[in-house]
Amino acid sequence: MRLLIMGPPGAGKGTQAAFIAEHFSIPAISTGDIFRANVSQGTPLGVEAKKYMDAGEYVPDEVTNRMVRDRIDEPDAERGFLLDGYPRTVAQVEELDGMIAFTGHRLDAVVVLTVDQDEIVQRLLQRAETEGRADDTEEVIRRRQEVYAEQTAPLIDVYRERGILVEVDGLGEVDEVTQRVFAALDTTPES
Numbered sequence: 001m002r003l004l005i006m007g008p009p010g011a012g013k014g015t016q017a018a019f020i021a022e023h024f025s026i027p028a029i030s031t032g033d034i035f036r037a038n039v040s041q042g043t044p045l046g047v048e049a050k051k052y053m054d055a056g057e058y059v060p061d062e063v064t065n066r067m068v069r070d071r072i073d074e075p076d077a078e079r080g081f082l083l084d085g086y087p088r089t090v091a092q093v094e095e096l097d098g099m100i101a102f103t104g105h106r107l108d109a110v111v112v113l114t115v116d117q118d119e120i121v122q123r124l125l126q127r128a129e130t131e132g133r134a135d136d137t138e139e140v141i142r143r144r145q146e147v148y149a150e151q152t153a154p155l156i157d158v159y160r161e162r163g164i165l166v167e168v169d170g171l172g173e174v175d176e177v178t179q180r181v182f183a184a185l186d187t188t189p190e191s
């Protein structure tokens with residue numbers, strides 16, 4: 001099973017990704033989490049990524065693509081994976097297509113969590129209090145939303161045209177959203 005989860009910052013991707021990955025016994029691979037782990041360990045990758053993350057900008061494609069390629073080459077991803085936070089640009093879509101084609105597999109579905117803008121800001125400011133992420137300040141949140149709208153939202157149409165898009169209402173209790181995701185995935189026709 002090869003899946004993606006998409007949605008604007010604060011849509012609850014990470015939370016849902018964990019449940020979906022467990023359900024299908026595949027690793028949930030979050031590029032944001034990998035970057036943050038590198039930042040906290042002070043690796044060269046972390047030092048490079050931090051400059052962009054703190055400003056709410058995307059890390060350059062070459063850096064991100066290489067990191068994802070290495071990660072999905074790990075043995076635990078051989079049977080599949082759920083990517084959270086990648087691809088985020090049209091160039092990353094093409095890279096991922098190449099990576100998956102190389103292994104003779106295909107992308108099964110792309111889950112998009114749709115949420116209301118006001119709800120998102122509220123969630124992110126709440127998360128800023130509990131998790132203290134460096135990029136959860138109001139100014140950076142706004143920039144992340146802009147970058148998402150410009151660079152990542154168009155990817156939804158790309159996957160819709162391929163017929164693998166699964167849109168799920170991300171508003172409501174965590175459990176409810178998870179159930180909606182599973183229901184939507186089970187009804188996705190095999191192609």
Ligand code: ADP
Pocket residue numbers: 008009010031032033035052053054056057058059060064084085086087088089092135144
């Ligand atoms: P969110 O979806 O809440 O904005 P993430 O944890 O997914 O947060 O990502 C945090 C930051 O990590 C992004 O703002 C960006 O700087 C960087 N990042 C994560 N994934 C990518 C990617 N695929 N391409 C470029 N930058 C990325």
